[in-house]
Structure formats: structure tokens, C-alpha cells
Amino acid sequence: MEGDVVSVQPAGVAKVVARLTQSSLGLKALVAVTGLGLVAFAFVHMAGHLQMFALLGGQEGYNQYAHKLQSLGALKWAARAGLLALTLVHVIATLKLIARNRSARPIGYASNHWLTASVASQTMRVTGPILLFFIIYHLLHFTALVVSAQGYEAMEYMLRDGSNLVVGDAYGRMVQAFRDPLLTVVYVLAVGLLGVHLAHGISSLFQTLGLTNSTYRPALATAGPLLAGLLTAGFAVVPLAILTGVIQ
Numbered sequence: 001m002e003g004d005v006v007s008v009q010p011a012g013v014a015k016v017v018a019r020l021t022q023s024s025l026g027l028k029a030l031v032a033v034t035g036l037g038l039v040a041f042a043f044v045h046m047a048g049h050l051q052m053f054a055l056l057g058g059q060e061g062y063n064q065y066a067h068k069l070q071s072l073g074a075l076k077w078a079a080r081a082g083l084l085a086l087t088l089v090h091v092i093a094t095l096k097l098i099a100r101n102r103s104a105r106p107i108g109y110a111s112n113h114w115l116t117a118s119v120a121s122q123t124m125r126v127t128g129p130i131l132l133f134f135i136i137y138h139l140l141h142f143t144a145l146v147v148s149a150q151g152y153e154a155m156e157y158m159l160r161d162g163s164n165l166v167v168g169d170a171y172g173r174m175v176q177a178f179r180d181p182l183l184t185v186v187y188v189l190a191v192g193l194l195g196v197h198l199a200h201g202i203s204s205l206f207q208t209l210g211l212t213n214s215t216y217r218p219a220l221a222t223a224g225p226l227l228a229g230l231l232t233a234g235f236a237v238v239p240l241a242i243l244t245g246v247i248q
Helices: 002-022 024-052 058-070 074-103 113-143 170-178 181-208 217-243
Strands: 156-158 166-168
Touching (some): 024 058, 024 074, 024 170, 024 181, 024 217, 058 166, 058 170, 074 113, 170 181, 170 217
């Protein structure tokens, strides 16, 4: 009996994976679920950055926040691995859908709905790869400290919480980075592209997951652009505040 259970489980998992990766519906579900996870992470990440404002924590609060994240040990790496997995599945499933859409010709439709969908899809195809390259650069800059200025990784800060613990000055690094107008402009443009990408992506996510109906469709149609706008503003306000001297 135990042998039967062990032999059936891998086959069952393989069937589920095959259905998700071989059908357009399954691929759309993968894109939607992974996209939902990435959007949730983006909001948490944005909330962390907003702590740079004095009213929300300032240098002390932001450096404590950054230090706590770095102190998570194995949990930190598990979260990073999970985010990497979400991103890879999202990108691969999206590329497979794009390949399938290219092989299907929108001929014989009585309306031009396909044209609207194609324009939105083309926008996603452009913003997606650009955002991927920006995310890689962002990680090399602020996480790996590979492309940072000389001495950037050595910036330190002593916490004033009574522990006198010396930690990396994540606040100081952000301020130094976004005092550069060129970097700030590039960053703001990138989060603008993120907003464009999510405005369509979040609305599509609701539809793919079957959360839309005649009652909620109008509200959910505006939810994508609204949430995308909040993320864009939340990510852009910090570098702009640093460049203009509000955060220093």
C-alpha cells in the first residue's frame, strides 16, 4: 500500500505541472499567481523604503529595518530563493504565452477586441524585459554593492537604540546614490515603466483568477491602474525627496 502511494504521488505532481505548462490556461494561471506574489512583495518593499522619511523612521529607523532584514539568516536566503523562483516562473510562463500568441493569427473576429488586447500585450512585452534588466542592476547596486561608488560598502552607522551596534548605513547609501541626478532620473523612469506594466498586469490578474463579474468588473478595472499608481508614487517619492534635499 505504501509503495502504491509513493509511486502515484510523483505521477500526480507531473500531471499537474504538465497541465500548467502545456496549456494556455495553465500558463496564464502561473503568470497571474506569480504576478500576485511579486506585487505583494513590491508593496512590502515600497513600505520599507518609505521609512527613510523622518516621520516614518528616518536614518535610525531605516537602518534598524535594514539590519533586521540582514539578520534573518537562512530565512533571508529562503525568501530570496522564493522571489527568484517567482520571477523565473513568471518570466518563462510569459515568454511561452507570447510564443503561442505569435503563432495564432487574429483573423475572422467580428470586433476589434483582439487589437486592444494586442496593444496591451505589446506594452507588457516591452516593459517586462526592461524591468528585468533594471531589477538586476538594482540588486547589483544596493544589495551586492558591485556597481556602487568607491567606499560605498564601507559606510557604517551606530544604532542609537541603546545597543551601540555598528551596522551598514543603508540610509546613507541611498542618500549618496540618489544625489546623482542621472541615477534618480533613470530610477524614476524605471518605476514609471513598472506602473505601466502593472496597470495592465493587475487587471489581467483579477480576470485570470476569475475574480471579475458584472458587479465588480468596473471597480476591478480601475484597481490595476490605481494600485500601479500607488506603487509608482511610493517608489519614486524617495529618490526625488533625496535629490531635492527633503531627505538628507
